[in-house]
Amino acid sequence: MSAPAGRARRVLAATAVAVAGTLAVGMAVAAPSSADAAPTLGQLAAAKGRYFGSATDNPTLDNAPYTAVLGGEFNQITVGNTQKWMYTEPSRGQFDYTQADRIVAFARAHDQVVRGHTLVWHNQLPGWIDTVPAGELLGVMRNHVANVAGHYRGEVVHWDVVNEAFEEDGTRRQSVFQQKIGDGYIAEAFKAARAADPNAKLYYNDYNIEGIGAKSDAVYDLVKSFKQQGIPIDGVGMQAHLILGQVPGTVQRNIQRFADLGVDVALTELDIRMNTPRDAAKDAQQAQDYRTVVNACLAVTRCVGITIWDFSDGYSWIPSVFPGEGAALIYDENFAKKPSYWAVYEALGGTTTTTTTTTTTTGDNGTGCTATYRVVGQWHGGYQAEVTVRNTGTAATTGWRVGWTLAQGQTVSSLWNGVLTTSGQQATVRNATYNGRIAVNGTAAFGFVGASAGTNPAPVITCATT
Incomplete structure (x- = not known):
């Protein structure tokens, strides 16, 4: 599906550092005029030539308090799951975009740009992939990329073309694509994506590459090689699933070295998890960690934006994967802004005023x-x-x-x-x-x-x- 020409031009004009001035989004409340309302994170980021966005998933689109924040606070959305292979091509050659289209339509209605996630990944694949003969898988992969990227041509500003292709030691992950196609599958996926949507920015995306180390070195070498060979690659996505108090000290230097290769960098899936329950000390550390990450991006011109992996602790993936951990985001389960929100707000240039408050406690039946x-x-x-x-x-x-x-x-x-x-x-x-x-x-x-x-x-x- 191609977007109508006018809309495609509007969306694509907002990509990367052209975000500033084109992505102003409204408050989640209707009454105040834009002249009087305090700025949102999206507006603050846009003023600095960047985006600040959130991932989202289809079930949450029916939650009105959630969508009020999602549609009002951010100027970018990532489709968290339903653009992945198991959803878009559940049977070989049969494509279904129903769920992802709904998220893209939500973003369009709220003047938000969309990052596409993800075309080729070793996980969340339909079972039929494993049965494809080695000699046919390259053609199947090309066809999948062409169909999905082609369907969203003009609607998506970035594509995570290949996701998580390296192990922690910098060796290639032995995915079905690596085993049956070989090292060349990453380049072939990027070529197919460029042919399907010449205007979308094409990204390699991975986790644990925020600091300098064996894994980020391997990605660096891949990007450098692609640039030398003329393989179409426009950016590197650093997922930034981080741990409280453990933001890599080399994160800014690492962002800069990728930018120096001539590609953009985005922080694509930011969250900072802690051992639960929360307390004031953990909240303070998390706020400082978020501030450090945002400042690192702002310090590098080609760091084009930041996406948090959903915005509310109530919708985070962390507790289901890391038992006993969570509280990783900038809003709590009740959509209250945490100290980490205000750290991001201030890092992006917002101003806050701390007030002295008197509180009282009343109630009965053990409540207060x-x-x-x-x-x-x-x-x-x-x-x-x-x-x-x-x-x-x-x-x-x-x-x-x-x-x-x-x-x-x-x-x-x-x-x-x-x-x-x-x-x-x-x-x-x-x-x-x-x-x-x-x-x-x-x-x-x-x-x-x-x-x-x-x-x-x-x-x-x-x-x-x-």
């Missing part, structure tokens, strides 16, 4: 809470604030409410993740239908945009749970 009020952005005549409710009791909550008195000249113009009522200057927010339950020591959060006249003092805030 604290509420933390934070002004996250201020501008002439307006501000954006976030309130985080933490369950400090001994049982899960069924609901919560927060109250405060608006200062003279303060009003609330729009609010999300809660239900607002006002009486004079008294504001009360109760939980929404989907976030009233908070586990012990868990959190929920709501945010709002307000107007102010003169000073914008932090209020005395109260909290109660049921």
Whole structure:
């Protein structure tokens, strides 16, 4: 499927460092005008000539609170699973794009560019691949790449053409493609992708290549060889599935050495996992780690963007693969922004204001809470604030409410993740239908945009749970 010419030109104009100025996306709330609203991560990244995006999967597209953040905060989307071979060609020669098309349509509706993921990978293959004779597999691979990349021609700005072709020691992974086709299969996949979509940027993508080591050296040598031979390659994707406190010290230098080969670099699947449960010290370290990674990308001109591997801890792949680990993303399970979000926000050039908050705890049946009020952005005549409710009791909550008195000249113009009522200057927010339950020591959060006249003092805030 080819995009209509006008749309194809619009999408492709937004690729790589041309992102700045073309990808401004709206807030996840409708009330404030773009002139007054605090910037999103996508807008901040675009101002620096980059994108900041998220991966997503089809089941989450039916979750309204989730899609409000996905569609409003980011200027790029990666199709997490449903562009992979097992979904797009489940039977030999029979292609199905239904699920991936839905994500691409969501991105188009929200003015977001799409990274395609992935054309050739050793994992998530349909079972019939293993039965293809060695002499036929190259043709099958070329046909798959031609069909999938051709279907999304003009809709996808980057393709992860080949994914994870190297072992940790830098040797070739013995995938079905390596065993039956040989070393040349990677180059052939890139050639087929270029023929199918001449305007998409073509990437090699892998994990544990963020720092300098045997595996990243092997990828470096591959890219260098391809450039010398004229094999079409435009970029390297560093997945960046990282561990708390273990960001490689050579990450910026490594990004730079790939850029010096004449290719772009993207951080394609960023998350930073920790041993759970979270605590304040782990949150602080994670925030610093995210800041380090974002700064490393910003320091290299050809580092074109960053994608987190989904944005909410509730939808992370980590706990299912690494038992006892998780909390790897920048939003928590209730879509509250974590300290890591604000580290990214500030690294991208956003400004935040820390406020002093008074909290109270009330409740019964073993329940109780604290509420933390934070002004996250201020501008002439307006501000954006976030309130985080933490369950400090001994049982899960069924609901919560927060109250405060608006200062003279303060009003609330729009609010999300809660239900607002006002009486004079008294504001009360109760939980929404989907976030009233908070586990012990868990959190929920709501945010709002307000107007102010003169000073914008932090209020005395109260909290109660049921």
